[in-house]
Amino acid sequence: MKPAPFEYHAPATLAEAVNLLQQYEDDGIDAKILAGGQSLMPMLALRVARPDVLIDLRQVAGLTGVREEDGMLVVGAMEPKQTMVDAPLVRQRQPLFQAASEWVGHRQIRNRGSVGGSFAHADPASEYPAVALVLGMEMKAVGPDGERIIPADEFFVTYMTTALESTEVLAEVRIPVMAPGTRWAIQEMARRNGDLALAGVTLTLRMEGGLCSDARIAAFGVNATAVRLTAAEEALEGQPADAALFARAAAAGAEALEEPMTCIHASADYRRHLVKVLTERCLAEAVGRSA
Ligand SMILES: Cc1cc2nc3c(=O)[nH]c(=O)nc-3n(C[C@H](O)[C@H](O)[C@H](O)COP(=O)(O)OP(=O)(O)OC[C@H]3O[C@@H](n4cnc5c(N)ncnc54)[C@H](O)[C@@H]3O)c2cc1C
Numbered sequence: 037m038k039p040a041p042f043e044y045h046a047p048a049t050l051a052e053a054v055n056l057l058q059q060y061e062d063d064g065i066d067a068k069i070l071a072g073g074q075s076l077m078p079m080l081a082l083r084v085a086r087p088d089v090l091i092d093l094r095q096v097a098g099l100t101g102v103r104e105e106d107g108m109l110v111v112g113a114m115e116p117k118q119t120m121v122d123a124p125l126v127r128q129r130q131p132l133f134q135a136a137s138e139w140v141g142h143r144q145i146r147n148r149g150s151v152g153g154s155f156a157h158a159d160p161a162s163e164y165p166a167v168a169l170v171l172g173m174e175m176k177a178v179g180p181d182g183e184r185i186i187p188a189d190e191f192f193v194t195y196m197t198t199a200l201e202s203t204e205v206l207a208e209v210r211i212p213v214m215a216p217g218t219r220w221a222i223q224e225m226a227r228r229n230g231d232l233a234l235a236g237v238t239l240t241l242r243m244e245g246g247l248c249s250d251a252r253i254a255a256f257g258v259n260a261t262a263v264r265l266t267a268a269e270e271a272l273e274g275q276p277a278d279a280a281l282f283a284r285a286a287a288a289g290a291e292a293l294e295e296p297m298t299c300i301h302a303s304a305d306y307r308r309h310l311v312k313v314l315t316e317r318c319l320a321e322a323v324g325r326s327a
Contacts, residue, residue, distance in 0.1 A: 037083060040083060047091065057069075067090070067091055068089070070091065074153065100112040108213065111208060117146035130213055137163075151164075152206045160258070163236060165261060166237075166254040224256075227301060255293070265292070286312045
């Protein structure tokens with residue numbers, strides 16, 4: 037199928053993009069941002085989305101690049117995801133974000149798809165929202181009233197819905213650099229390499245004298261948004277790291293999940309089972325990794 041007709045704008049500045057969003061909002065016209073088009077274009081072609089207007093961010097100045105600033109990696113929303121795989125700065129300062137990026141689709145999709153697009157799209161099966169919860173990321177939104185910073189745990193509202201207003205553009209994402217001594221892992225199960233995950237788990241934790249501390253664990257592909265596995269985190273705190281503990285903590289995390297999603301590829305029970313197995317595997321991988 038072909039997309040329904042739409043009006044197309046390619047503003048050169050962020051202010052222009054925000055003005056357009058505001059103007060169409062005032063007129064009651066459905067306008068949408070177009071970034072890399074890797075999710076939106078298929079939705080247009082299938083007519084799952086039928087906006088009247090597309091506002092393409094590709095020519096907007098100042099929305100790319102990655103830099104380190106005040107303990108954060110600051111990434112422009114339009115930076116391609118493949119940069120997050122390739123950039124030495126990302127590998128050195130935030131290896132979990134780099135590893136998560138390698139799980140996203142294929143190289144062609146990562147070349148076209150933007151970092152910001154994955155956060156704004158908020159697919160529950162995407163790796164990035166879960167990593168954002170674990171790392172305590174922040175999103176910078178720019179709208180008619182200026183800019184605001186939204187913490188990750190307030191950004192993802194529900195299935196494909198974020199805290200962004202319809203007149204706001206996600207301008208950059210801020211990723212805390214990995215503190216020395218932090219262990220991390222990300223694992224997922226997908227039907228084919230590059231597919232969105234049926235379920236996945238990512239985590240960070242610290243080890244003090246053989247005891248686990250400060251675990252932050254999130255699952256994706258399971259509920260309407262990525263979710264923290266707080267029961268697993270609590271089970272680990274202050275305990276000696278061994279396989280029996282990992283099994284207990286993983287079971288506690290999986291057990292406490294809200295009823296998981298179900299689809300033709302994976303039942304709710306299978307998704308819960310995957311969360312348990314992947315949490316155990318992530319814990320073993322993270323603890324085995326030299327800090
Ligand atoms: C075959 C295939 C496999 C894939 N596998 C994965 C995977 O494993 N993991 C994964 O996470 N993703 C996967 N994706 C999705 C891919 O990562 C997309 O790139 C991403 O979801 C959206 O980024 P985009 O830049 O293409 O955004 P677009 O498709 O252009 O936009 C997506 C949505 O976000 C909004 N939006 C985009 N940017 C902004 C912004 N700056 N401010 C406000 N709103 C904005 C748009 O209005 C639209 O609603 C896959 C896609 C395909 C086609």
